[in-house]
Amino acid sequence: MRVLVSGGAGYIGSHTVIQLVSAGHDVVIVDDFSNAKPTVVGRLEALSGRSIPVHAFDLADVDKTEHFFAHEDVDAVIHFAGYKAVGESVAKPLDYYQNNLGTTFSLLRAMERHDVHTLVFSSSATVYGADPELPMTEDLPTSATNPYGWTKVMIEQVLRDVAASSDAWRIAALRYFNPVGAHPSGQIGEDPSGIPNNLMPFVAQVAVGRREKLSVFGDDYDTPDGTGVRDYIHVDDLAAGHVAALDRISTGDTGMSTWNLGTGQGVSVLEVVHAFEKASGKPIPYEIAPRRPGDIAASYADPTRANADLNWHATKTIDDMCVDTWRWQSENPTGYPDA
């Protein structure tokens, strides 16, 4: 298939591009580079041994999106593009709603018009809301604790209704747990702008000397060591889940499916810190700070449905994730070069 990867220059998008090519698909990237650097594309081409066409525009632009679909052959779409910073979404909710939903509306409209009906959407375990049952199964009710999370909840509802409106659609929403790690080559990885919002890139920046120490937000949660527990998943396992989901929906039943992509294992903040110290050989100084509003004690997937339906399993351990993150971070201490 020829697959449009929106946000294909971003963290998860770029790793998925590599695996799509490995699986024999053709890829075309659309990315507005608002939160990704163009230099990632050369690395993707080097790693995949293929020329990868890139179109730099904002999918919220209805005319440009229409023009793209009128001139490019596309069989399926994997839609990663979207704003993703929780704190920023609280400060600028309208930016998040307008961008994340507007982009999706424009994309769906163009897909419909050009008879492209196969879509894999980047959702998140954040849709399980403030106080989910554990482990999280796909049938739990959805809600959110911040505008970023609500954009994921809302887009899933839109997709559910679109899928129900016509037998043509084949849609998957993939609910990611906590993606970390990097490509084993050390050539592509997570490159957050500014202060990282997430634990692993922050720890990696401490290890490489860009940050003095880690703040651990809360050590009095009801978890084995008191720190927050998350289901970390290697970005390459996640990317493989996208390829598996695309294969499944393009050959299976029409309609919409939802799959958790997680390991099913909870790992605490302090366990991540210790695994990273082992992987990097560097000490990770940390201090205990107050809980952050909106954070939950523990989050981990029940990945049974994805395991069964997609014949997919997360295979990499937290040690693998730290080793690969450290290789990326130490070889690219300031992320991707500018040009």
Add this chain to the structure above:
Amino acid sequence: MRVLVSGGAGYIGSHTVIQLVSAGHDVVIVDDFSNAKPTVVGRLEALSGRSIPVHAFDLADVDKTEHFFAHEDVDAVIHFAGYKAVGESVAKPLDYYQNNLGTTFSLLRAMERHDVHTLVFSSSATVYGADPELPMTEDLPTSATNPYGWTKVMIEQVLRDVAASSDAWRIAALRYFNPVGAHPSGQIGEDPSGIPNNLMPFVAQVAVGRREKLSVFGDDYDTPDGTGVRDYIHVDDLAAGHVAALDRISTGDTGMSTWNLGTGQGVSVLEVVHAFEKASGKPIPYEIAPRRPGDIAASYADPTRANADLNWHATKTIDDMCVDTWRWQSENPTGYPDA
């Protein structure tokens, strides 16, 4: 205040325009006339004794909306514009999401840019979802049973987050129960295109001879006479609720408030039929038909919060509603003239 009324040529919008003028406000209407006839404007001007400026464009058009706000003084907005047909929303969900949310995003963005932060939004009791507790209070969780309803749920969430992001905003979401009736003059009223989706206009069209008979969808609900029970509210009471909410938010606390606008009284389908026969002196032939998917047995408001906060009460009875509907329908048997 100078109040922008979006969708001001529509059913509820037009009645609210009259009452805003009566209360001493200036009004400017924005309506794209996709579901309203321009001839309503002449009647509004005759009834109010005032010239009412009208701008005919779609608020989803970001450039036109920006141009409007750049050239017009506006102190507050009452936002009625939106698609509202439940069945159509199931068939064309993307139209509904893109229009209702896109219009709201564009409006909020322009308001923010031009320092207009007072907004009354047209929500609906549909946000109480499939199986609400009765009577419905504003604190119940929200959900929906169709895309139209989800657009209301989602826009409320967007407004809640926007209001939380800055102390400048003063926002009210008004959750309407079942608006019926018409202006006592008989000059303005509900003018649905095609087959009416709602009971009262259908009954009125039967009485006036445009339809042969009414279908009553279900007579085996767990209600006193087996037919569905709703909280019908006269559109003039509803319009008065908008004026009261606008006064309250423009002088009270900042943030977002939610108020039910209903009578608190449940009335069955057969009670409406009999009240309309009495008001019109016409028989309303009906047949019992199967329940419609998504319909609930009973819906009625707890209007306590609006009664207390807004010093507002619904005053008109179901007999008043039928008398006024009949006057409008019999004097305008085919609705507003075309031009």
